Amino acid sequence: MGGGDLPKGFPVPQPTTSYWQIPPHPLANHRTTPCLPTSSTLDYIIIGSGLSGAAVAHKLLSHDPKRSILMLEARTAASAASGRNGGNCRAGWWLNFKKYAEKLGEVEALKFDALEAQNVVDMAEFVRQYHVECDFEDVETADTYTVQQEWDDLLEVLRFREEVQRRWNLQEREVKRVWEGEAARKHLGLPDLVGAVTYHAHTLNPYLLVSRMLELSLDKGLNLQTNTPALAVMPVSESSDSNAKWEVQTDRGVVRAKSVVLATNGYTNALYPGIADTKFLTPGRSQISAVRSKKDLSDHPVQRKSVGVNDRGTGDYFFMRAPGLKGAGDVIYGGGRFISKTKDLGITDDSKVNEAIAQYVKWSVPDVFGREAWGKGSKEVRDWSGITCYTPDSFPLVGEVPGQKGLWASVGMNGHGMAMALRSAEALVGMMTTGKEPSWFPKCFRVGRAWTGEKTTVRPLDSVA
Numbered sequence: 001m002g003g004g005d006l007p008k009g010f011p012v013p014q015p016t017t018s019y020w021q022i023p024p025h026p027l028a029n030h031r032t033t034p035c036l037p038t039s040s041t042l043d044y045i046i047i048g049s050g051l052s053g054a055a056v057a058h059k060l061l062s063h064d065p066k067r068s069i070l071m072l073e074a075r076t077a078a079s080a081a082s083g084r085n086g087g088n089c090r091a092g093w094w095l096n097f098k099k100y101a102e103k104l105g106e107v108e109a110l111k112f113d114a115l116e117a118q119n120v121v122d123m124a125e126f127v128r129q130y131h132v133e134c135d136f137e138d139v140e141t142a143d144t145y146t147v148q149q150e151w152d153d154l155l156e157v158l159r160f161r162e163e164v165q166r167r168w169n170l171q172e173r174e175v176k177r178v179w180e181g182e183a184a185r186k187h188l189g190l191p192d193l194v195g196a197v198t199y200h201a202h203t204l205n206p207y208l209l210v211s212r213m214l215e216l217s218l219d220k221g222l223n224l225q226t227n228t229p230a231l232a233v234m235p236v237s238e239s240s241d242s243n244a245k246w247e248v249q250t251d252r253g254v255v256r257a258k259s260v261v262l263a264t265n266g267y268t269n270a271l272y273p274g275i276a277d278t279k280f281l282t283p284g285r286s287q288i289s290a291v292r293s294k295k296d297l298s299d300h301p302v303q304r305k306s307v308g309v310n311d312r313g314t315g316d317y318f319f320m321r322a323p324g325l326k327g328a329g330d331v332i333y334g335g336g337r338f339i340s341k342t343k344d345l346g347i348t349d350d351s352k353v354n355e356a357i358a359q360y361v362k363w364s365v366p367d368v369f370g371r372e373a374w375g376k377g378s379k380e381v382r383d384w385s386g387i388t389c390y391t392p393d394s395f396p397l398v399g400e401v402p403g404q405k406g407l408w409a410s411v412g413m414n415g416h417g418m419a420m421a422l423r424s425a426e427a428l429v430g431m432m433t434t435g436k437e438p439s440w441f442p443k444c445f446r447v448g449r450a451w452t453g454e455k456t457t458v459r460p461l462d463s464v465a
Contacts, residue, residue: 006229008348009270009283011074015350016384018084019290019332020207027211028076032223035252041244042068042257044432047230047271049073050082051206051417052410053263054213055425061220063433069222070255072248074229074267077214081265082417083207084350084386086288086317086334088306089123089418090141090201091116091174095154095310096394097161103393104444106164111442112395113161117173118440119423124202126422127209130216134208135325141201141306144184144193150311151195158197174199189301191370203306203319206418228252233260233272233407245406259432262409265417266348266387274401280450281397281412282390285347287354288334289361290327290382295375298323302369309368314338316364330381336360350385358383388415391450398424399431399447408432409447 006012044060046053049071060067073079093116100109127136145151158176165172176199179187184196218224232249236242236256244256262268262275266283269276297303297320306319316335321327336357337343344354361383366374389412391397396412408431410424427441 006074006231007270009267010229010348011080011267012349012351013075015075015079016084016353017382018207018384018386019288019327019330019382020087020205021079021083025077025207025211027214027224029226030077030218031225031227032218033225036225036228036250036255037070037223038253038255040068041242042070042255044069044259044261045246045248045255045257046071046261046263047233047248048080048263048265049077049210049214049224049226050080050263050265051210051213051421052082052265052413052425053261054078054082054210054217055422056261056263056410056428057217057222058213059425059429060432061217061222063429065220067221069217070257071222071224072228072230072250073224073226075227077224077226078207078210080267081286081386081388081413082210084288084384085206085418087203087206087332088141088201088317088319089120089204090306091120091199091419092141092143092308093394093416093419094161095143095157097164098157101160101164106168108442108444110164110168110170111440112444114173114440115423115442116419119419119421120201122422122426123418126213127204130212132209132212134212135203135205137203137304137322139201139203139304139306139319140198141308142188142196142198143308143310144188144190144196145311146192146194147311148194154195154197154310187301188305188307189373190307190368191373201306203322225252230271233262235404259406259408261428262407262411265411265413266389268389268409268411270348274404275397275409275450278450280391282345283348284337284388284390285344285350285354285385286334286388286415287336287344287357287361287383287385288332289358289380290330290332291362291365292330292379292381293366293369293374294377294379297329297373300369300373309335316368318365318368327381331365333361333365336364345390348387350387353383353385388413390414393444393449395442395444396420396424397447397450398428398441398445399437402448402451
């Protein structure tokens, strides 16, 4: 599987096999060339082959196929969080809109809201444009509540957000429908609900999506080297005659480039101490299970829906695999980190699962569905884990590392990369190729805040995208 005997904090060998990675993709152990291009200076070295790295490569090469790009992956292709997440693509952080507006100002809150919504649209457009076979489904997603006070608080957030949008003459990008009481319970088939908000989203096999993105870049000249951990990233000596600015050490040799992109998410601290010293990024182990009822639930109302269980303090979410797909009827259920005293933070080992969390999930699925609806007994399909990465303010770090010209990052996706990573890559490529931030880019994503902690200021009205 690659990874080797690496220091703590690097990707471990033999991670759990996610539901999505069976069978492995043909690119799993791909090496474009037998040896690393150690004798030449590359335009870019991208470290990490997940959604962030794959999207950056795809966008760079789509703009200019002549660029020389090397991608280093410590293990197999798309083997980290992007190949082992919950399979949802939904703009669910509108729930934080009021908090963001109070902390950052309305314009920044609107910018993030727009980025998240557009990211979901862009993901769907990518799948359709390139005919990506990844079990992509248009679904209705629901944020659900079982506690009346929590539901009332959510309705206040919804009212506040709508008021701000009206004040700024903005239309809702994705219309949200409110279901209360019995209407919510009947619509979703979940017995304990006091309310739900539904809107458009998608489910998919994320591993196949990222693998296809990598294939498209390989067709345009990307050099992908799997099972090749980056061990250190360092500036090239000023005395060197090369026009390279950075070098990356691996156990297969040293490679050099004008620019290096860290798409390393939860492994960033171990690879680049300059970011680790800020203590801004915290890796964590997230966990998902696939279970199925022994009862036929093919007519259950939750079919072709994804659900966020929002008011239990769990961060739980789930969806049921649609009829016609491999594993139809399997419920993909993530969350339960609260079961761990440490919330499984500070962990970069995805070779195992937390058994207490696994047991919690297996109990939660029939509980959420209702014991009568779920029936007697569950079939346990698979448990797996993945390493995610968190920041204190919930936003990623996207841009050039301060004082390190040519070192770029798109990391810290807070377990929400399916709704942020593609647009973050678009912004990063814009910065790398034009030297400017896109007008729609939220300042709260800027890399520099990890060092300075500076308060975000807002852009003028006419720049809200």
